[in-house]
Amino acid sequence: MLFNYRRRFCGGYTPDPEIIQDLKVAVIPRVKEGMILSSNENQGTGRIKGSVKRTGDNYAGVPVCCFRRSNRLLLWETTSKNDGSYEFRNIAVGLECFVVAFDPNEEYNAVISDKVVAK
Template sequence: MALKIIRSIPKHGMRIITPMNTNQGFGKISGTIKKLGSNYSPVPVCLFRRDNRQLLWETTSKADGSYLFRNIAVGLECFIVAFDPNNQYNAVIQDRVIVK
């Protein structure tokens, strides 16, 4: 998913940008994955809409354990699921995350 440029004004270097669907916008969610108190990576992280459980984005945490989801509709209620790639631990869920 991406934002759509609907009009470009070359002389001024400006662009008018609009979301392509109701899940998209200018909000973001960020966080850090930890395992036993230490940063942990790479970890698959998925972002879902809470009301219909639709998968919106999937990413992998960076070397420092951080992750970022962008271009999400502000105010959307979501949940995040992170999976241990080594299958030593169950998935962890962060619920009722409001996009800001």
């Protein structure tokens, strides 16, 4: 089944099934907000949260990466918020990971949190 990502139809009207069929697109039911769909063993309802600090102060705009510990596979990448916090969602509960934060100014070495378990 092919998906047409160029056209998005959502909200406020009832689509005509004949037109949808002629476009050869898939109709995907709307997912409830906050619902997580897992497509592999690394994904699920778990989360990893933390914060990045520089000499005791919160540090915003820091690239943070989450890796699966067993095979060093990069799962997610994000940037810390203004308060220095970061969060990785859609990780399998109980999955053991390590998290690496990189100083964007390259004044400090990367910081690693090892054996972090998604909850």
